[in-house]
Amino acid sequence: xxxxxxxxxxxxxYPIHIGSDLLDDAALVAQSVAATxxxxxxxxxxxxxxxxxxxxxxxxQECYELILEDGERAKSFANFERIxxxxxxxxxxxxxxxxxxxxxxxxxxxGFVAACYQRGIAYVQVPTTLLAQVDSAVGxxxxxxxxxxxxxxxxxxxxxxxxxxxxxxxxxxxxxxxAGIAEVIKYGLIRDYPFLVWLEDQLxxxxxxxxxxxxxxxxxxxxxxxxxxxxxxxEGGARATLNLGHTFGHxxxxxxxxxxxxxxxxxxxxxxxxxxxxxxxGWLSAVxxxxxxxxxxxxxxxxxxxxxLTPARFLEIMSRDKKNVGGQIRLVLLEGLGxxxxxxxxxxxxxxxxxxxxxxxx
Amino acid sequence: xxxxxxxxxxxxxYPIHIGSDLLDDAALVAQSVAATxxxxxxxxxxxxxxxxxxxxxxxxQECYELILEDGERAKSFANFERIxxxxxxxxxxxxxxxxxxxxxxxxxxxGFVAACYQRGIAYVQVPTTLLAQVDSAVGxxxxxxxxxxxxxxxxxxxxxxxxxxxxxxxxxxxxxxxAGIAEVIKYGLIRDYPFLVWLEDQLxxxxxxxxxxxxxxxxxxxxxxxxxxxxxxxEGGARATLNLGHTFGHxxxxxxxxxxxxxxxxxxxxxxxxxxxxxxxGWLSAVxxxxxxxxxxxxxxxxxxxxxLTPARFLEIMSRDKKNVGGQIRLVLLEGLGxxxxxxxxxxxxxxxxxxxxxxxx
Numbered sequence: 001x002x003x004x005x006x007x008x009x010x011x012x013x014y015p016i017h018i019g020s021d022l023l024d025d026a027a028l029v030a031q032s033v034a035a036t037x038x039x040x041x042x043x044x045x046x047x048x049x050x051x052x053x054x055x056x057x058x059x060x061q062e063c064y065e066l067i068l069e070d071g072e073r074a075k076s077f078a079n080f081e082r083i084x085x086x087x088x089x090x091x092x093x094x095x096x097x098x099x100x101x102x103x104x105x106x107x108x109x110x111g112f113v114a115a116c117y118q119r120g121i122a123y124v125q126v127p128t129t130l131l132a133q134v135d136s137a138v139g140x141x142x143x144x145x146x147x148x149x150x151x152x153x154x155x156x157x158x159x160x161x162x163x164x165x166x167x168x169x170x171x172x173x174x175x176x177x178x179a180g181i182a183e184v185i186k187y188g189l190i191r192d193y194p195f196l197v198w199l200e201d202q203l204x205x206x207x208x209x210x211x212x213x214x215x216x217x218x219x220x221x222x223x224x225x226x227x228x229x230x231x232x233x234x235e236g237g238a239r240a241t242l243n244l245g246h247t248f249g250h251x252x253x254x255x256x257x258x259x260x261x262x263x264x265x266x267x268x269x270x271x272x273x274x275x276x277x278x279x280x281x282g283w284l285s286a287v288x289x290x291x292x293x294x295x296x297x298x299x300x301x302x303x304x305x306x307x308x309l310t311p312a313r314f315l316e317i318m319s320r321d322k323k324n325v326g327g328q329i330r331l332v333l334l335e336g337l338g339x340x341x342x343x344x345x346x347x348x349x350x351x352x353x354x355x356x357x358x359x360x361x362x
Numbered sequence: 363x364x365x366x367x368x369x370x371x372x373x374x375x376y377p378i379h380i381g382s383d384l385l386d387d388a389a390l391v392a393q394s395v396a397a398t399x400x401x402x403x404x405x406x407x408x409x410x411x412x413x414x415x416x417x418x419x420x421x422x423q424e425c426y427e428l429i430l431e432d433g434e435r436a437k438s439f440a441n442f443e444r445i446x447x448x449x450x451x452x453x454x455x456x457x458x459x460x461x462x463x464x465x466x467x468x469x470x471x472x473g474f475v476a477a478c479y480q481r482g483i484a485y486v487q488v489p490t491t492l493l494a495q496v497d498s499a500v501g502x503x504x505x506x507x508x509x510x511x512x513x514x515x516x517x518x519x520x521x522x523x524x525x526x527x528x529x530x531x532x533x534x535x536x537x538x539x540x541a542g543i544a545e546v547i548k549y550g551l552i553r554d555y556p557f558l559v560w561l562e563d564q565l566x567x568x569x570x571x572x573x574x575x576x577x578x579x580x581x582x583x584x585x586x587x588x589x590x591x592x593x594x595x596x597e598g599g600a601r602a603t604l605n606l607g608h609t610f611g612h613x614x615x616x617x618x619x620x621x622x623x624x625x626x627x628x629x630x631x632x633x634x635x636x637x638x639x640x641x642x643x644g645w646l647s648a649v650x651x652x653x654x655x656x657x658x659x660x661x662x663x664x665x666x667x668x669x670x671l672t673p674a675r676f677l678e679i680m681s682r683d684k685k686n687v688g689g690q691i692r693l694v695l696l697e698g699l700g701x702x703x704x705x706x707x708x709x710x711x712x713x714x715x716x717x718x719x720x721x722x723x724x
Contacts, residue, residue: 036688077439077442077443080439081439081508084508084514084515085508085509085510088508088510088511088514088682089510091681091682091686091689093684093686093687093688093689094684094685094686094687095687095688115517116478116515116516116517117514117515118514118515118516118684119503119505119516119517119518119596119597119684120517120518120596141481143481146443146446146447146450147447148447148450148451149450152446152450152479152480153446153478153479153480154478154480154481155477155478155481155482155517156481156482234481234482235481319453320450320453322455322456322480322481323456324453324455324456325455325456325457326398326455326457327453327455
């Protein structure tokens with residue numbers, strides 16, 4: 001069922017296994033994790049479905065489980081400190097491995113713990129949401145949130161392997177599934193126009209979770225992600241294009257309070273805002289923008305920011321974005337369908353009009 | 363005044379500048395820090411002496427100061443979170459640089475903040491204690507403490523430069539100065555026998571802070587540290603020998619509560635314990651042990667652990683050491699003067715006798 005892709009990062013290269021029921025492939029799981037002490041970090045929603053199966057495939061001398069609360073709020077300093085205590089109490093050693101079983105929140109938090117525990121231990125990503133399988137589990141970005149900004153404290157720490165069991169998506173609520181589609185569409189928009197065309201054709205099958213369409217979309221997304229990460233691991237350049245819609249999106253997430261919007265929902269609205277701003281720059285046509293909006297609309301994703309988020313509040317939050325340089329808010333915009341650019345050079349009026357339009361339209 | 367050594371780590375190589383009054387060398391400081399936003403992190407003891415001078419040499423568009431409480435307790439999760447808030451409130455960007463002005467505590471904490479803020483920003487070490495100048499400021503180890511163990515949460519994050527202004531040692535209290543000597547002696551013991559002989563000859567001059575002796579001792583220590591770090595940045599092997607006396611020493615620090623003993627004091631007692639255990643293994647002679655103890659004694663450093671730290675408590679804390687593998691406590695021992703080994707293969711009785719002797723002797 002599995003045919004591994006690879007993220008090529010020299011001595012830190014690792015495989016991405018994609019396939020149905022990989023969680024039950026004890027040989028694969030054991031070979032990927034390979035440690036005498038293993039700590040599975042998951043959450044209360046994922047645990048009832050997949051924790052026992054994951055554990056059954058793990059053959060370790062010592063195996064511990066840590067079950068977190070659900071939602072973006074779990075990525076807190078308090079949980080970071082709490083998990084460190086959990087590991088120390090159990091005398092987890094530097095040779096141990098952490099298994100991040102869950103969505104992006106679990107992966108980001110568990111990955112950051114792995115990055116910092118005793119200055120870094122191994123971890124394996126076992127993403128169980130579409131968003132994590134196509135995006136957050138791949139590439140080694142880990143983080144926790146600060147009340148003043150999402151993912152503001154973190155590390156680049158590559159996993160030892162990614163095991164994306166597509167069968168786990170069967171239990172994913174429709175809203176979460178749609179949120180993952182937002183990141184899938186992203187790859188088409190920033191660097192893979194043929195994939196964008198495929199998505200326009202196959203979106204309905206994808207939303208029905210047709211196994212063939214789903215497997216293809218996940219693999220193609222991971223191929224795109226792996227290529228970008230291999231070329232620019234620490235986001236010195238091209239990797240920033242993966243943040244299409246994220247500068248607006250993070251502001252939405254921070255502005256409404258973590259968890260009120262799903263990350264993928266905020267990215268969807270943020271990407272539509274980036275598209276409309278790109279049109280104001282003369283880079284996209286009205287038809288292009290409509291094509292983008294139509295895709296998100298079909299995926300039942302929001303096209304606009306919440307109306308109570310004022311332009312002033314947007315700017316305040318966006319002024320803390322990690323991409324900013326010299327106080328200038330840098331944005332990922334589209335020069336065309338399939339071509340993204342990271343830029344701080346745009347008329348302030350274009351940004352303000354985009355923000356105001358969002359507030360007015362909703 | 364300055365002649366830079368170098369820590370050779372490919373694209374992450376950096377200079378160590380050692381000399382008197384380097385803090386006033388605005389060209390050197392500016393070139394080392396080189397950022398439009400700079401945050402100086404220091405503490406209440408160091409600030410009155412050196413903050414203004416440091417700041418005067420910094421020519422940045424924006425320069426902020428953050429003054430922490432003194433002592434090992436500052437390396438807390440609470441301060442880690444607080445500093446992140448400080449940086450976010452001031453909209454510090456990824457292109458900014460942190461200046462760690464102070465001893466090992468400031469350097470470890472500020473370095474860990476730099477490692478994690480927005481997944482990593484630049485920092486410069488400006489060590490103002492002997493211990494930091496000869497050891498902790500070089501090599502990129504950063505960390506905070508957990509109640510269950512010292513330095514248990516951290517990162518490898520190399521500074522952009524180290525500026526060791528030897529004139530700052532003039533204000534160092536004698537107890538702190540002695541604590542730094544412990545790490546100087548360490549280099550002689552683990553890999554530089556000629557330096558050990560030099561120390562036996564020059565220790566009195568060093569304790570009187572004779573500028574020539576001091577400059578030589580700092581440079582030679584940094585040369586040793588740089589060579590070890592260049593060969594094994596992430597402590598896969600030889601770097602662990604730098605922890606001579608630290609497994610016992612960390613247990614003392616954790617056991618008595620952070621701050622009751624200075625780190626160097628705990629390392630001194632821990633090194634004497636490691637020496638006595640090495641003698642039990644038949645690796646050192648009684649004369650060798652006495653030479654080692656005599657050096658620490660002349661430096662006014664403790665040779666024994668506190669008597670109220672029982673062997674059971676020692677073992678409990680040591681069982682969480684980062685070097686441990688397979689539940690086995692790994693120790694740095696001496697095969698001879700100038701030759702260290704990291705091993706988990708020793709008779710348990712030798713360790714127990716060493717711990718019991720410490721408890722009884724004090």
